[in-house]
Amino acid sequence: MGTEQYSPMLPLISDEDASPEVKAVFDDIRETRNTDFINNFWRVLANDPDNLARTWDELKNLMGPGTSLDPMVKELIYVAVSTVNNCTYCVRSHTAAARQKGASDEQLAELQSIVAAANKTNRLAIGLQVPVDEAFQ
Structure with missing residues (x-):
């Protein structure tokens, strides 16, 4: 039913393995979304902390309130x-x-x-x- 699962191209970065830069983005996601959940998209993107921060910042601004x-x-x-x-x-x-x-x-x-x-x-x-x-x- 279209729910096939794939192995990620890069590992899922756990909170324990996250660099300080990644932890800061994860913390901002949690605060912004008022949740403890960090989904797999962000965990895979965390392999490139700069891309993670850039993408989160863009989506947070676009998808958030105030527009x-x-x-x-x-x-x-x-x-x-x-x-x-x-x-x-x-x-x-x-x-x-x-x-x-x-x-x-x-x-x-x-x-x-x-x-x-x-x-x-x-x-x-x-x-x-x-x-x-x-x-x-």
């Missing part, structure tokens, strides 16, 4: 893009986040219908080389 998009909408966008990119990990983790922010099963199902329709019409427009209407330019 014009509702946090649940942001998660739904993330699910849609992850679906198109076939990233099972991201679909699962951001679906869980969307649910935590209030997304219902009906909203998630509708989202996937929209993703499917957009993917189909995108491919038709690309394949048929439909010119962009002047009104849309």
Whole structure:
């Protein structure tokens, strides 16, 4: 059912094995998300502490409050893009986040219908080389 598991390309960095730089990012994730859980994405990314810090900082700022998009909408966008990119990990983790922010099963199902329709019409427009209407330019 699409829940195949992979061995990570790099080891999962445990709290015990984390460098001080990684521990600082893990601590910020815990504080920002109000949880003790550090997911596997961050634990694998911790093999490159600079990339971990850079990626966390970007996502924390983009996905956090204080912008014009509702946090649940942001998660739904993330699910849609992850679906198109076939990233099972991201679909699962951001679906869980969307649910935590209030997304219902009906909203998630509708989202996937929209993703499917957009993917189909995108491919038709690309394949048929439909010119962009002047009104849309």
